[in-house]
Amino acid sequence: MTDSTSQERFLQIGEAAERARLTQRTLRYYEEKGLLAPPTRMEGGFRLYSPQDMERIERIRQLKELLGFSLAEIKEMLDAEDVRLQIRAGWRADADAAEKVEKLRRAREVTLHQIQLIDQKMARMASLRDELAERIRKYDEWLLKHTEAAGGSDATQGEGRATVGS
Amino acid sequence: MTDSTSQERFLQIGEAAERARLTQRTLRYYEEKGLLAPPTRMEGGFRLYSPQDMERIERIRQLKELLGFSLAEIKEMLDAEDVRLQIRAGWRADADAAEKVEKLRRAREVTLHQIQLIDQKMARMASLRDELAERIRKYDEWLLKHTEAAGGSDATQGEGRATVGS
DNA sequence: TAGCACATTGACGCGAACGTCAACGTTCAG
């Protein structure tokens, strides 16, 4: 098995973009903006994205679409986070000590801050959700009143009983 | 007391913008784009925002900042949702019946869809959160190793034991 | 009645985040 399904190979920009659900332009743009490190190239100059690159691309999408950060903000985050990779690499060849510990602390703080932001957002989203769910209940109430009053044929599209939940 | 504290009065664009944490330009822009119905005016032409207007403005902010929708998307949502207000108003003067029930169904669907989007987002955010929390644990692990190894003085800023949770 | 803060419309400007050519080089199957 030479791994035909998905992971663990280097991808050219076309397939990379496709898998990431982004455009080639976007990938190049991210690179241009320093969000993505310049990927390795083939001899002819074609970009080759490693699985790690793909991971990072995915992270960028998450941070952008899910949390709504600007690319500049995302860059900051990833930059701070990159300590991780520097660790995996030749880190034990520790030139100086305390500085790296400090970097680690920084990275930890950044990540923690992200978590806090997520928690805040989720809380606010939950409360908005409640508001909307309540609204649904009102709609249902009114609809019941009006449909049973007008004793009509109730055969509009089969949307089914979508659960709203707590 | 003629209500000096906050609610229940009409505001000019200056104060309205201030309270909403937006700019006057933004409010006018929203109006221009149809997100806000043209508010009432003073005789001279100055805009006067009602409490309901203020509510709507707040909703727009929520949808934009929290969920990251575009103004166009928000407009759609609010438009569909406006059935609610048409209900509160002279609705019982029902000219025709089925059409309004249909509008209600539409509004319900739109709201339900919003809820589903929120649920999806929250799920993805939760999983991202988990990932980040896991990362924090790794950081702590490494930090422990490196600080106990280098037998250092551990008195860097009092960040405290920030809980990461499950 | 003057003066100043506040508002109005119109128009142009701007940064972010890409889209879209154009002109050209690379890869690889046949």
Next chain:
DNA sequence: CTGAACGTTGACGTTCGCGTCAATGTGCTA
């Protein structure tokens, strides 16, 4: 070795969501 598919670097264009004048009108105070 040729052709189609794929990629490369500019460079200019576009949309969104406002910012920022400028010229002018309004509201209220003194």
